[in-house]
Amino acid sequence: MLWIDGTLIYSRQTQHQADYIFAIYPGQHDLRFRTKDREISVKGFYVEKGKRIVASFNAARDTVFSYSDKTLRQGQIITRMLPKEQIGNLGTAEINELKKQLISVTNNFGAWQLPNLNAQIELPAFIQTAGDLYYLNPESNTIYNNKLRTQVPLPVLVGPFPRTDIYNNIPKVAALIVDTTKIGRFEIEGGYQYTLYRDYQKLKNWDANYIRKDAYDFKPKLTFDEKIWAVGDIRKNVADKFSQLMQNSGGLAQFVTIKKTQSPKYLI
Known part of the structure; x- marks a missing residue:
């Protein structure tokens, strides 16, 4: 699960097309991740306008980081190991939030x-x-x-x-x-x-x-080709399904004799 500025943005529970990429306004943001065994808070993460950013963090320890632009506030990574009963399992508050959001x-x-x-x-x-x-x-x-x-x-x-x-x-x-x-x-x-x-x-x-109550390991696929889908991408996905189905289909070809002035055609 991922929250940006306190709003739930992503859950691995969902079944629609949900690539691990998000549109976000430029500026500094607070992120919170819920993994299998940890809660990770990233405060003051800066997103630059017009750029795609792949973010990774060391979840083993707390970290303070700063930017060369001194107008930006100092960033901080806070990592917390979850109680034993919540490792691999969603808590009641998390399940209730999913019920409200999905x-x-x-x-x-x-x-x-x-x-x-x-x-x-x-x-x-x-x-x-x-x-x-x-x-x-x-x-x-x-x-x-x-x-x-x-x-x-x-x-x-x-x-x-x-x-x-x-x-x-x-x-x-x-x-x-x-x-x-x-x-x-x-x-x-x-x-x-x-x-x-x-x-x-x-x-x-x-x-x-x-709602699945188990919280399992999830490693996002790292690719710079990934993008947020638009309607045109949906149309292309459907066209690809038709193409693949036709390519993988076989059958008899019937030869049809038509006018001599035209070339013969095959009907599948």
Whole structure:
């Protein structure tokens, strides 16, 4: 879990596209990390405008650091080993905060069924807020339903939502878009499962098992190619799925005789 200036920004619990990269305003900020066995506070961390910064800290001991720009306040790293009962486990306060900050969304987005292939590609769905985009189904996540005797999509755990819209004087408003269709706006309230349609929305309390209580080791993938996703990246991801599926599919080719003035064509 990561807080920036006291606001929860990231949780490893979520299931949407959540690369470990964040947009942040220039200036000094206070960061707080909750790892498997420690709580690490970084005070006065400076972010320069227009630059991508990869930050790493020595969590073994407290550290004081300063900047060449004397107008900036001195920075500090404070590391605290967690009590034994919290090592590898989230505390009650952390679980309650996740319940307040996260929602789940029913995957009723639909899918494209490819002709002559026993395969589907889900329509891309994403939630858009004032400052962030949450790609809900970069990968298919299903479970076998014994009654229906088929795979069905699982709800998607999403959040947190540090930046949201105000619409008609209602705070914490976001919009759900499926492919190119705007399903509608909705008010975000943590701890609920949302089933969203164009004409109405349905809410119900969470299943208690949505929040994982174990805190496990997490080592972010270090890459300078990583970026914050935009709508164009979602479109490209879907196009890549179609391309990979077609490349990995095989079948018989039927030769069709057509007019002599044209070249023969193959139908797959």
